[in-house]
Amino acid sequence: MRESAIPKELAKPTAILVDLDDTLIDDSGGxxxxxxxxxxxxxxxxxxxxxxxxxxxxxxxxxxxxxxxxxxxxxxxxxxxxxxxxxxxxxxxxxxxxxxxxxxxxxxxxxxxxxxLVLFPDVLDALDKLKGAAIRLALVTNGSGPAQLSKIERFELARFFDHVQIEGDFGVGKPDPSVYLNALDKLKADPSNAWSVGDNLEWDVLAPKRLGCTGIWIRYQRDDPLRRRLSSESRYTENPDQPDRIIDSFVELPGLLQ
Ligand SMILES: [Mg+2]
Structure with missing residues (x-):
């Protein structure tokens, strides 16, 4: 698929599932x-x-x-x-x-x-914009309860989210379908009106996309052949095995709402 392919329209979501590590927090930078x-x-x-x-x-x-x-x-x-x-x-x-x-x-x-560990630049501003757009947000992260919660508290992120779901507490992690379905249920959102965003192509984008969510992939700057190939092949696609949008950082997300 060529990069110039016409993007499908993205309707404004009622809810967004947001990943934590390497999406909001620069976890791998150090x-x-x-x-x-x-x-x-x-x-x-x-x-x-x-x-x-x-x-x-x-x-x-x-x-x-x-x-x-x-x-x-x-x-x-x-x-x-x-x-x-x-x-x-x-x-x-x-x-x-x-x-x-x-x-x-x-x-x-x-x-x-x-x-x-640091937040990526302007992440708080982007979260503010999403809240200002009346979108319900869930923070959905894999990892142990205490480890992930300490990061959420350290960066004061809980205030932006209507639901926080950590693998260690929930008992199941991405990419199990129950993870996304539970978070959507907590947000009272239907998959067809929800986006999922994150840096992990399978966990944050393709698995929720198979449930009917719109998948937004943060094409992270780390050197990864799969990411390089995908990002050069398709910025916009309706293929279920490809992201609906590819962005370079979380701060671009509010810009997709228009
Ligand atoms: Mg991640």
Whole structure:
């Protein structure tokens, strides 16, 4: 499909399901530097290996761990334990079997990631505009209850939302259909009058789109071949396996209401 394809009309929604991490909060922005710092700080404890060796090994272990949906589901429910496990695997691959070192690196990494969290610029203003347009909003996020709630409180986001639904509290996470259907029910909205927006193409866009929602994908700046291919192929499409709109950041969302 060419980029110049004519977009279908988007009717103003009565409700929007909004993702949290890497949609409102820049969750991944501190990822690379946090790993680098944690590994370099532990360099003197790596025997003959270097921090770069460990970084490469951690990258491989992360890829392996998070590539499996079931491991992903259980792993994100206890991020610090999961991170410790991943670092331990990475160290073992380098011939270093040291649980204490794995724990120290993992804890330091997680602390650095938490410190690095920020809202994307102008997110609060965009949420204000959506509220001003009398649209009911649900914050729908995967992850543990305490971890996600602490982010919501830290950035004072709850005030914008008519419903907040965290995987750890609800018991089920995206992309299970019950997640979107429950949130829509709480907002008293029909899928045909609702949008879902977020950075995860499957969880935030295509899964709710299959239920009848309009799917708005935030084409995030991270380097991802699938995202690059999709964004170059189709900005506008009616294909159910493609987003209805692709935007570059959440702040563009109010502009789609006209
Ligand atoms: Mg996300």
């Amino acid at each position: 990822l690379e530097i946090s790993w680098k710092t944690a590994c370099h700080e532990a360099a003197s404890r790596l025997g003959g290996m270097t921090a770069e060796d460990l970084l490469a090994s951690i990258h491989q272990a992360r890829e392996w761990f998070w590539s499996d949906p079931e491991r992903h589901r259980t792993g994100r429910a206890a991020l610090r334990t999961t991170t410790r496990h991943i670092v331990h695997l990475a160290l073992q691959d380098l011939g270093i079997d040291d649980l204490e070192l794995a724990r120290d690196i993992a804890e330091r990494y997680r602390d650095l990631r938490d410190e690095a």
